[in-house]
Amino acid sequence: KQEVTQIPAALSVPEGENLVLNCSFTDSAIYNLQWFRQDPGKGLTSLLLIQSSQREQTSGRLNASLDKSSGRSTLYIAASQPGDSATYLCAAVDDYKLSFGAGTTVTVRA
């Protein structure tokens, strides 16, 4: 059974600092890994999808890396802004399901 862990559970940084969010998974036989953002009381918004054959994916200030052999993915957010405050979830994807971590709640202080 796939187990996904996100550490830390919460993070508070001043505006402008770079964010590093960690995700680890136990079963390396994944199709891909997906990062999501969730605002309080809202649904999940997809940020980045990294296919199992890729090592990283970038979108604007966001960069995600994937190391299947060590069972790790890292989401980097450059030059954080107060609008980046949210919960970030990673999910390891196999052929029919996503296995989610519990998330990292980020607060960016102005």
Add this chain to the structure above:
Amino acid sequence: NAGVTQTPKFQVLKTGQSMTLQCAQDMNHEYMSWYRQDPGMGLRLIHYSVGAGITDQGEVPNGYNVSRSTTEDFPLRLLSAAPSQTSVYFCASRFSGRDEQYFGPGTRLTVT
């Protein structure tokens, strides 16, 4: 494109009542699924479907039924609501196993 839509947004049920949570998508996605989100536990898969007429159980299926008569719709039925089913329910869809997953806005359900 409306994406993935869910109704209702909020619902309060009494123990033993039944109800159906609605989910629809207009992206012609084959894969659809239902997750529940509970504090500190992440999202857990309830049921999923890989196409019209095909459904299967996820990791927490007890107390829930699904059917998939069309590509667009994937309703989730609670047969006899229990307080343990108090949760936020998300419907999701994607083209295939290797594609990006899209989520609906969620239904917040309270069972008293």
